[in-house]
Amino acid sequence: MQLYIRNGRVVTETHEFEGGLLVESGRVAGLVEGNPDHAADEVIDAQGLLILPGLVDAHVHFSEPGRGHWEGFRTGSMAAAAGGVTTIAEMPLNASPPTIDEDALALKRIAARQSIVDYALWGGLVADNRAHLDGLQAGGVAGFKAFMCASSTDFPRVNDSVMRGGMEQIAAFGSFLAVHAEDEDITGRLTADLRNAGRTDRLAWGETRPVDAELTAIEAAISMARLTGARLHIVHISSAEGVDLVTAAKRSGLAVTAETCPHYLFFCEDDLVRIGPEAKCAPPLRSSARVEALWDRVLQGEIDVIASDHSPCLMAEKTAGDGDIFRAWGGISGLQSTLPAMLTAGRPRGLKLTDLVRMTTGNPSRLFGFHPRKGALAIGADADIVIVDPDAVFVLQAKDLYYRNQHSAYVGSAMRGKVKKTIRRGITIFNDGAISKNAGVGEFLAGAGSYQSIRAHAV
Numbered sequence: 001m002q003l004y005i006r007n008g009r010v011v012t013e014t015h016e017f018e019g020g021l022l023v024e025s026g027r028v029a030g031l032v033e034g035n036p037d038h039a040a041d042e043v044i045d046a047q048g049l050l051i052l053p054g055l056v057d058a059h060v061h062f063s064e065p066g067r068g069h070w071e072g073f074r075t076g077s078m079a080a081a082a083g084g085v086t087t088i089a090e091m092p093l094n095a096s097p098p099t100i101d102e103d104a105l106a107l108k109r110i111a112a113r114q115s116i117v118d119y120a121l122w123g124g125l126v127a128d129n130r131a132h133l134d135g136l137q138a139g140g141v142a143g144f145k146a147f148m149c150a151s152s153t154d155f156p157r158v159n160d161s162v163m164r165g166g167m168e169q170i171a172a173f174g175s176f177l178a179v180h181a182e183d184e185d186i187t188g189r190l191t192a193d194l195r196n197a198g199r200t201d202r203l204a205w206g207e208t209r210p211v212d213a214e215l216t217a218i219e220a221a222i223s224m225a226r227l228t229g230a231r232l233h234i235v236h237i238s239s240a241e242g243v244d245l246v247t248a249a250k251r252s253g254l255a256v257t258a259e260t261c262p263h264y265l266f267f268c269e270d271d272l273v274r275i276g277p278e279a280k281c282a283p284p285l286r287s288s289a290r291v292e293a294l295w296d297r298v299l300q301g302e303i304d305v306i307a308s309d310h311s312p313c314l315m316a317e318k319t320a321g322d323g324d325i326f327r328a329w330g331g332i333s334g335l336q337s338t339l340p341a342m343l344t345a346g347r348p349r350g351l352k353l354t355d356l357v358r359m360t361t362g363n364p365s366r367l368f369g370f371h372p373r374k375g376a377l378a379i380g381a382d383a384d385i386v387i388v389d390p391d392a393v394f395v396l397q398a399k400d401l402y403y404r405n406q407h408s409a410y411v412g413s414a415m416r417g418k419v420k421k422t423i424r425r426g427i428t429i430f431n432d433g434a435i436s437k438n439a440g441v442g443e444f445l446a447g448a449g450s451y452q453s454i455r456a457h458a459v
């Protein structure tokens with residue numbers, strides 16, 4: 001055996017048991033109950049520690065090519081490793097060019113070679129690149145992402161007809177559409193109103209993006225899924241009511257999934273007031289009552305995926321909003337903090353570790369068709385493993401972050417649950433606070449249905 005991780009507590013989506021794992025040739029070769037001896041080249045004693053599948057983060061922005069000074073695949077993937085994340089799916093916007101055609105995808109493939117974790121790449125659906133969707137799919141994108149409200153100028157939002165046409169096409173080749181669901185009419189009008197009224201304070205940000213805007217857009221997206229038959233994923237839902245719309249759609253037989261982010265569960269809008277621009281995101285942080293309602297949906301099993309929506313920027317793009325929240329970059333750098341944040345906020349509320357594993361490893365992997373190769377501690381699966389000290393307490397400091405720009409809303413937060421070791425396909429890439437010198441590089445994971453994925457999944 002290449003590796004024997006022993007004497008810990010193994011957690012899968014369905015089970016928890018005292019024991020360990022055997023790894024051979026980068027794959028899980030056995031699950032071991034109890035603490036028997038096994039001959040292995042390397043033995044890791046995980047006494048008192050949790051052994052989980054490596055996280056699959058379905059939603060990160062590494063901003064490369066073109067904006068590598070914001071993050072980049074090297075630093076972003078190092079932060080992933082430090083956070084126990086062994087696979088990331090990188091979004092089509094914030095890079096320049098955005099990943100909306102075949103040439104841009106080729107450039108992103110080159111930038112992504114610096115990643116030390118395995119990676120998938122999203123393609124974009126914008127107004128109007130429908131002529132390039134087939135090419136993006138053939139190039140192995142893991143799924144498609146669209147904005148229903150205004151985003152960056154180089155990633156224009158979709159109107160109803162582009163969204164409908166795009167969904168028909170995406171459904172035809174068996175992929176799916178993920179949407180940022182906030183209604184443009186509502187957010188645009190409220191933004192204009194509050195800015196005209198001279199509002200610059202932190203709470204004004206949330207007032208321009210009320211839950212109604214989210215619900216209106218989710219309803220529209222679900223209607224479109226019903227009309228087109230396309231599979232739909234709603235990213236970063238910030239409200240229980242939003243989750244309820246997805247749950248109702250699922251019950252009516254539609255293939256719709258719900259994602260939320262740790263920051264909607266760890267922080268509330270009081271934290272936006274307290275922390276300032278670092279905690280600005282869209283949809284915005286909600287009231288503490290709404291946070292608890294969202295937690296209720298998490299505990300009821302109605303959230304499919306928890307993803308970071310890691311959205312880095314230069315420090316100056318956050319401090320620009322010190323006097324006027326509207327001037328700050330909207331996005332939270334959170335990739336490295338997902339696991340500690342969810343353990344910290346989740347365990348006092350009764351979150352089961354098996355459920356956390358399902359939402360952060362198994363389900364995101366299924367979303368892209370990577371399961372059970374990714375996101376599973378099962379024989380034959382890639383040996384992507386994170387070893388966690390559930391009782392270690394720490395206060396996150398900026399210097400601990402591997403991001404290119406060491407700032408985050410989570411800095412200063414007291415956390416309980418620390419990543420000790422991260423293993424990608426049997427190779428230790430993060431160990432006790434340091435990235436391994438021999439981490440090597442990650443592999444590209446093509447989306448299900450593309451030619452590449454058929455080859456890659458020939459396990």
Ligand SMILES: [Zn+2]
Nearest residue numbers: 059091309311
């Ligand atoms: Zn995002």
